[in-house]
Amino acid sequence: MEYELVIGLETHVELSTATKMFCGCEVTFAAAPNTRCCPVCLGLPGALPTLNQQAVASAVTAGLALHCQINPVSVMERKNYIYPDLAKAYQISQHRHPLCRGGYVTLRSGKRIHLQQLHMEEDAGKLVYEPGRVYIDYNRGGIPLIEIVSLPELSSAEEACEYLETLQRLMRYLGISDCKMQEGSLRCDVNLSVRPVGCAQLGMRTEIKNMNSFSYMRKAIAYEAQRQIALLRSGFAVEQETRRYDVPSGTTRVMRSKENAQDYRYFPEPDLLPVSLPGQWVNALRADLPELPDARAARYEALGVSPAIAQELVRFRAVADYFDAAIRCGASPVFAAKMLIGPYFEAKTGEQEREAFSPCVYPEQLAQVCKKLDTHALSPAQAKAMLGQALRGECTLSQALAGLPEHPPEQGVLEELCRKALRDHGDAVQSYLSGKEKAFQVLVGAVLRAAQGKADPQAVRTLLKQMVDERSFDKNKP
Amino acid sequence: MSIRTMHNGLLKKEFSTVEFARAYLRRAEETRSLNAYIHMTPETALDAATRIDRAIAAGSPLSPLAGIPMQLKDNLSTRNILTTCASRMLGDYVPVYDASVWKTLQSCGAVLLGKGNMDEFAMGSSSETSAYGPVRNPWNERHTPGGSSGGGAAAVAAGAAAYALGSDTGGSVRLPASFCGVVGLKPTYGAVSRYGLLAYASSLDQVGPIAQSVEDAAIVFDEIACADPQDSTCHGKREGCAAGLRHPLKGRRIGIAPEFFHGAEEEIRGAIERTLAEMESHGAELVEIKIPHLQEMLSAYYIIACAEAASNLARYDGIRYGQCSTRGVTREERIRFSRSEGFGAEVKRRILLGNYALSSGYYEQYYGNACALRQRAKEIFSQAFASCDVIACPTCPRTAPALGQGALHPADGYAWDICTVPANLAGLPALSQPCGLSHAGLPLGIQWLGRPFDESTLLNVAWHCEQQANFQMLKQEVSDGV
Structure with missing residues (x-):
């Protein structure tokens, strides 16, 4: 029996706000441990959270770009669980009344992956392990996150990766997150089940927690799908459980079985008022949305850029913005695109290098x-x-x-070179005159070589044509 | 001595702030058997007093609370000063930040005598669940002062603090005020900042003053009631209340709901009836109203309070601060032992109840229904206030019981709260004040409930009540007799 995969992703995006979700602590990556903390994000007794309006604005912007329905009133709730990196022993999140519902992501194939919801929450701290000791770093605790929950509509590791890349690109475009998987500002939980091809009912799913690289996610999905299919083929059932991907062995391992599933005892956070979004405010955010990658790529194609190059251009917003600036300054789109994707990206091969786009040429110069x-x-x-x-x-x-040379060879020099080529390649001239168009190219090539590539081919072509015509005219003279 | 008299005395240099603070510290020492303080802060008090004396000498403008010696309940965060919540769990906890109300009072020049004893994490109605031993009632030391802010009420009644700040989640300011014959005000939810109040039940907790008189309570309330950007649920200053205390009583409508009097001791019922008759003769209008579902409100209160408490207290694991057990090998074992050793029986009971009420499969039945009832309570009171300006009722159906009774049957203790929890559930301001003495010589309390953010009317009516009841004179007679 053939099986097909059914995948849903829960994606966590760290918002790059200046301060944390519920306090004024600065958000900085890789600061010295526990130097970006205060009574609020340390969960000290009696401290109270206050909602960061910038984080709400970023979350709403994400929701708008993902075509979500924005709920005018949403509720922060407490998700209760005990872990040392969670200072208050509850995470402030959203559950019954999230910020956004619905929405979708469009894959290149045109397939739409629908979203269940998008909600706001805070990040936890981090445990740092050393032999025999565990340390807690609360710098990350309280950094604003959005969680984007897809419906189980992805059907392969490739689709899952494309979906995640699309989200990543979109968030970067919106300027609300840098979405660096290696730094943890983009993380993802994979819900996966398999079912016989053509079967309408969903199979039992497992959840693989905390994927922090595209390649691990691809491998984890491949392994977990095979594991589930093998179980079913040999007559066993898949157990609902939470698993993690083990990098060295390339396998997934059980973290928690269903019996040990957490009961988060969600209830409305009494320390925060419901989040009310004035309609005008949401409309202003909608009006401020930048041109999104898909629309942009389509616009470039309409300017004559090839689809493949257009996709490359829109992958990083800085590159696309640069390209737009160059064409605003009068650059030909086709040439500017080739110059960017060719000379620049050939030298910058790493993803990070490309993302940190900093050309030493101004768009006007291009x-x-x-x-x-x-x-x-x-x-x-x-x-x-x-x-x-x-x-x-x-x-x-x-x-x-x-x-x-600031200018190509002067007209006199170029004329001399052309005359020399005509003298040296008399046979080619004859062939051309007898109708072999290709022979003309031999003449052009000779001149360009002689000019050491500094001559403009079109100018050479015109000059040569003119001379050959004159000469044939001369010859026909009695 | 009223706060106003003290203030004038300080300004006229009849006594120095330092002398004054020393006198209060001495009085606190003399009344040590009450166990009203968990720890005293004489250095902090004398430092502040010295500063105020300098300010007086320099002729700087002073807040009415400058130089007035006071107590803070030990669940208010005080920087560099032990804050235990009367729990072993926080036996050595020294906060790194100040509660907003304490910041405000410090800027007023308050003189902190020490931190008040209380029920552990404010859970209790008798101040007997404290890890530092029970508080005793100054009127009769074999009796409870009520709880959970028992230390504050006992200290104010005994003259060991001019006023105290307590916290009131289900009656914790009003009940001890009633048992100790002083004034206790629970402000409207959202009138006073909770930032730095170690949370018991966040949607019900409110900080309020315990004072000798209605005017003193009004002066303190006026100072601490202001919006706080650090507390999203706290929004707003209204006009000062102290100035409007003497507003005529004539035309004020006092609502009386028979439901509040069911089960009240005869002496309490009698004292309140006499007080109300007196007020009627001075121009107040008595109106009968209906407040149904009191019993259900009590149940809803305990479900919501315990649910929030279970979540609020889950952070006490002994890892970063507070009691850490020496037993246990793994992290989980260590946390379990720390909590088992750190928390007392009542706290454990409420954590268990709360987690049960929130657990999956029970949420709607318990927490969901409790929230619906809370909404209903708000509507019931809103309707009632259409026909009256304030509601009068007992603070507690009974007078202060002997020590040791509450611990035997926890649910009996819960029942003492039946008249006080509705105000917390509906977020209303409420005040308790003395209105007589029982034949056993214990104070009898009357409670007033007001419209949200209408502390002005509440305090105005209470001020007139104080004039009628003449409790201060009674108190003097009793003290003289002892």
Whole structure:
């Protein structure tokens, strides 16, 4: 019997607000342990939370971009469980009345993955293990999170990864999170079940906690799907349980069985008022939404950029913004796109490098180079080499320009080179005149070589044509 | 001596603030058998007093509370000063921050004599669940002062503090005020900041003053009632109440609900009836109203309070602060032993009740129904206040019992709260004040309930009641007789 996978993801996105969710502590990555804490986020007796309005604005922005229904009133609740990294012994989260419901993410195939809800909550601290000791670092405790819960509509590891990448890109576009999996600002729990192909009923699911890399998630899904299928094939049932991915063995292991499932005893957080969102405020956030990646890629394609390059351009908002600035300055979209994706990304291969987009060329400069290209003041090869150097930061654009002749060979020089080519390649001239168009290319190539790549091919072509025509005219002269 | 008299005495330099503080510290020492203080803070008191003396000498403007010696209940966070909640669990807990009310009082120049004894984590009605021993009633030391703010009420009644700040979750300011013959005000939920009040039940807790007189209570309330950006549920200052105390009584409508008097001791019923008749003769209008479901409100109160308490107290694991057991090997064992050793029986009982009420499968039946009843209670009172300005009723159906009775049957102790919990459930302001003495020489209390954020009317009516009851004179006679 063939089986198919059914996957739902619970994604945690850390919001990059200046301060924590319920207190004024600064949010900074990798600060010295327990230096970003106060009575509130340490859960000291008597301290009370106050809601960070910026975090609410970010969460609503995410909800709007994901096409969610924004609830005008939502309720913070206490999720009670005991763990040393949870200072108050409850996490302030949302449960019965979340901030957003519904919404969807569109995959490249056009398939829509629907969302169950999007809610706000606070992060827990972190346990730091050393041989024989455990330390608690509360710096992360109280950092605002949104949790985005998808319906079980993903059907492969690839779809799951694409869904997560799409979310990641969207959050970065909105500027509400840096979504770095390696730093934990994007994390994900995978709910997975399998069922016979064509079966409408869902199988028993397991939950794999805390995936913190795309490749581990892919591997965990592959392993867990095989494990469940093997169980079913040999006549066993899948148990509902919480599992974790074990990196060294590449397997998933049981954390908690269903009998030991936590009872979180949710109840409304009495220390906070219900979250009321004025309609006008939500509308203002809606109006402030930036152009989102899909719309942007479509716009680039309409400008003649190829779909593949358009996708690359919109992957990081900084790159797309740069590209837009360059075309606003008059750069040809096709050329600017090629220059960005080619010379720059060839040098910056790592994901992080690409994300930290910091070209040493201003968009106006890129546009100027494109204009020179249009007027044949530069050859494509020259422009590409020069921009490549400057974009990669090997030298400034003006240094790169200084390394090349500011102008192509002067007309007189170029004419001389053309005459020489005609003299040297008399056979090619004859072939051309007898109708072999290809032979003309031999002449052009000879001139370009002689000019050491500094001549504009179009100019050479025009000049050669003119000379050949004149010569044939001369020849026909009695 | 009233706060106003003290204030004027200090301004006129009839006595120095330091002398005054020393006198109160001496009085607290003399009345040590009451066990009203968990620990005294003489250095803090004398430091503050010295500063106020300097300010007086410099002629700086002073708050009416400047230099007035007072007590804070030991569940209010005080920086660098032990804050135990009368629990072994927090036996060595020294907070790093000040509660907002204490910050406010410090800026007024308050002189802190010490931290008040109380029921452990404010759970109890007799101040007997304290890990530091029971508080005794100054009127008769074999009797309870009521709880949970028993230390504050006993200290104020015995002259060992000019006033005290207590906390009231289901009557914890009003019940001890009633048993000790002093004034206790539970403000409207949201009138006074809870930031730094070690939470028992967050949606019911409110900080309030215990004082010698209605005017003193009004002066303290006026100082501590202000919006606090650190407490989202606290919103707002109204006009000062002390100025309006003498507003004429004529035309004030006093609602009387027979339900509140069911089960009240005859002496209490009689004293209240006499007081109300007196007030009627001075122009108040008595109106009969209905307040149904009191018994259900009591049940709802205990479900909500215990549920929130179970969550609020889950953080006490002994890892970062407080009692840490030396027993147990694993983290889980260590936490279990710390909690078993740190908490007393009443606290454990309420944590168990609360977790049960919230657990999956029981939530709707218990917590859900309790919340629905709470909503109903708000409606019942809102309707009642359509035909009256304040409601009069007993604070407690009985006078202060002998020590040791509450511990035998916890549910009996819960029943003492039947007249006080409705105000917490509905978020209303309420005040208890003495209205007579029992034949056994114990104070009898009358309670007033008011409209939300209408402490002005409440205090105004209570001030007139104080004029009629003339309790101060009674108290003097009794003291003279002893």
